[in-house]
Amino acid sequence: KYTLMVVMRDNAGENKSKEISEYFTSKGVANRYSTAYEQHQDGLAESGIKSVLLLARSGMAESGLAGKYWFCAATCGKDCRNATYKERIKNTPWGMMYGEKKDVSKFRPFGCRAWMFLNKERREKGKTAPRAVEAINLGFAS
Numbered sequence: 001k002y003t004l005m006v007v008m009r010d011n012a013g014e015n016k017s018k019e020i021s022e023y024f025t026s027k028g029v030a031n032r033y034s035t036a037y038e039q040h041q042d043g044l045a046e047s048g049i050k051s052v053l054l055l056a057r058s059g060m061a062e063s064g065l066a067g068k069y070w071f072c073a074a075t076c077g078k079d080c081r082n083a084t085y086k087e088r089i090k091n092t093p094w095g096m097m098y099g100e101k102k103d104v105s106k107f108r109p110f111g112c113r114a115w116m117f118l119n120k121e122r123r124e125k126g127k128t129a130p131r132a133v134e135a136i137n138l139g140f141a142s
Contacts, residue, residue: 002097004029008045011036052077063111065136072138076110079140083107112137 007024009015011033021031034041055077056070065073082093083102094102108114115132123129 006030006032008032008034008042010034010039010042048081051081055080059110062109063136065111069111069138073110076139080107107140108137110137110139 004027007029009032015033024031039046052074056073059073059076060067060070063069063073082097083104085092089096092102094100114135114137116135117132118130123131
């Protein structure tokens with residue numbers, strides 16, 4: 001397990017709220033801010049965001065889903081990225097954080113056809129009644 005010691009944020013207004021700064025300080029976490037308009041100071045975070053958004057954009061394009069699902073696509077991209085082996089750390093980000101290999105056996109492409117199981121209470125009566133309904137995969141259960 002890792003302990004959070006420092007939160008580095010850019011100088012955007014949404015990152016400078018008094019409440020969030022006080023929260024981190026109360027937990028013993030230092031607040032640091034990069035210099036305004038100096039994105040290179042946030043290089044690692046910006047690179048990670050770019051990678052996740054690239055996966056989200058390609059998932060959205062392939063699925064044909066409306067833009068309102070971008071957050072689901074980004075979350076799906078993040079999950080895939082965190083389960084992908086990185087040579088630099090000789091592990092996956094998930095493995096580094098949790099000390100175990102992420103089960104990816106149920107991962108499916110974002111926006112693909114899926115089937116949602118219906119509980120007995122939600123399905124029609126009868127032996128031949130459907131036990132699932134068609135759906136769209138919007139990501140993975142945690």
